[in-house]
Amino acid sequence: MQTLRVELGERAYPIHIGEHLLSDAGLVTPHLNLPKVAIVTNTTVAPLYLQKLTLGLRALGVEAIGIVLEDGERYKDWATLNRIYDTLLERRCERKTTLIALGGGVIGDLAGFAAATYMRGIPFIQVPTSLLAQVDSSIGGKTGINHPLGKNMIGAFYQPRLVLADTAVLATLPPRELSAGLAEVIKHGLIRDDEFVSWLEHNLEQLLACDPQALAYAVRRCCEIKAAVVAEDERETGVRALLNFGHTFGHAIESGLGYGNWLHGEAVAAGMAMAADLSRRMGYIEQADVERILALLKRAGLPVAQPGLAPARMLELMALDKKTEGGQLRFVLLDRIGSASVRAKVPAALLQETMAAPGVN
Numbered sequence: 078m079q080t081l082r083v084e085l086g087e088r089a090y091p092i093h094i095g096e097h098l099l100s101d102a103g104l105v106t107p108h109l110n111l112p113k114v115a116i117v118t119n120t121t122v123a124p125l126y127l128q129k130l131t132l133g134l135r136a137l138g139v140e141a142i143g144i145v146l147e148d149g150e151r152y153k154d155w156a157t158l159n160r161i162y163d164t165l166l167e168r169r170c171e172r173k174t175t176l177i178a179l180g181g182g183v184i185g186d187l188a189g190f191a192a193a194t195y196m197r198g199i200p201f202i203q204v205p206t207s208l209l210a211q212v213d214s215s216i217g218g219k220t221g222i223n224h225p226l227g228k229n230m231i232g233a234f235y236q237p238r239l240v241l242a243d244t245a246v247l248a249t250l251p252p253r254e255l256s257a258g259l260a261e262v263i264k265h266g267l268i269r270d271d272e273f274v275s276w277l278e279h280n281l282e283q284l285l286a287c288d289p290q291a292l293a294y295a296v297r298r299c300c301e302i303k304a305a306v307v308a309e310d311e312r313e314t315g316v317r318a319l320l321n322f323g324h325t326f327g328h329a330i331e332s333g334l335g336y337g338n339w340l341h342g343e344a345v346a347a348g349m350a351m352a353a354d355l356s357r358r359m360g361y362i363e364q365a366d367v368e369r370i371l372a373l374l375k376r377a378g379l380p381v382a383q384p385g386l387a388p389a390r391m392l393e394l395m396a397l398d399k400k401t402e403g404g405q406l407r408f409v410l411l412d413r414i415g416s417a418s419v420r421a422k423v424p425a426a427l428l429q430e431t432m433a434a435p436g437v438n
């Protein structure tokens with residue numbers, strides 16, 4: 078097992094990464110205030126892993142309540158959030174009861190927001206089970222739900238006390254979900270670490286084949302990058318915005334198509350292809366860099382073209398982007414492979430060209 082820390086002063090917490098951590102309840106119990114937890118999961122993950130987690134906890138004298146939600150991005154909404162509050166109240170969960178998220182990013186975001194708001198905040202632990210959640214969404218404390226008009230529009234910053242990433246559970250992840258997780262893996266390299274991009278180019282087949290060593294390295298490297306960025310800028314007043322590379326276009330694709338039609342990672346992949354294209358049009362990177370990025374995304378089984386949304390519709394959806402300031406869109410663009418910046422003054426004509434470019438549109 079490897080342990081990293083997200084250094085946030087009194088809210089600092091460990092990230093444990095390793096195989097078969099799920100049944101090691103001794104990793105969880107030191108972080109509980111009371112021997113009572115509510116585990117939020119979904120109908121896909123529960124039959125695979127809920128018992129493993131609860132048996133270990135119960136063996137150590139912890140009362141464990143399961144809350145099993147419907148599976149899917151379309152359930153990241155108010156009605157599903159209310160189901161969590163209902164059970165917490167019905168089962169007399171108190172301020173010191175810990176909420177545990179067992180699942181992918183949808184469960185982590187929903188459960189985290191429930192933990193942030195139930196009784197004005199109860200302890201929270203992330204047990205991410207998808208690649209995307211292990212490399213990205215379980216770390217950093219962004220929690221929330223979608224609004225019909227915009228992705229992740231309602232939420233709170235609320236840090237977990239512990240992230241427990243059991244890489245053995247990735248063996249049951251469907252290939253399409255593994256690819257979606259690879260989008261965020263590639264993102265971490267593109268914005269912060271060119272050597273990691275080269276490593277990914279050399280090790281992509283091993284990752285796609287779920288090679289445990291390759292997965293463990295990729296998860297650890299992404300967690301290191303994300304933990305460092307979050308420690309520097311928890312509330313996204315600066316550098317944290319770089320983690321949204323590809324997301325301005327990506328969120329518009331997700332909400333424009335209807336939540337769940339494209340996976341989050343797929344929309345981010347197409348969004349990164351568009352952001353790379355825009356970076357090239359702005360003169361920051363070369364066409365060869367764009368081709369290198371597209372090749373890596375394609376090898377990972379990811380889309381590099383948006384699904385045919387009209388540019389005017391994309392613009393309308395992007396106007397709600399959380400990076401927008403004074404009505405002006407801001408984009409995370411590449412300076413080179415391994416480094417990115419937030420750019421405000423993107424000429425409308427170049428943006429139009431990106432949205433209409435062959436191979437991108």
Ligand code: NAD
Nearest residue numbers: 121181182183184206207209210213214219246249250341
């Ligand atoms: P997801 O939560 O829908 O999980 C993907 C699918 O895999 C689901 O069907 C899930 O049930 C299933 N699954 C999960 N673990 C499994 C396992 N071990 N074996 C078999 N099936 C498994 O999607 P995701 O890609 O994990 O997360 C996407 C969500 O995360 C989006 O809502 C996105 O907005 C959010 N997100 C949040 C942050 C953040 O910082 N909070 C960052 C990135 C993404």
Ligand code: GLY
Nearest residue numbers: 217219317320321
């Ligand atoms: N996924 C973007 C962030 O955590 O800031």
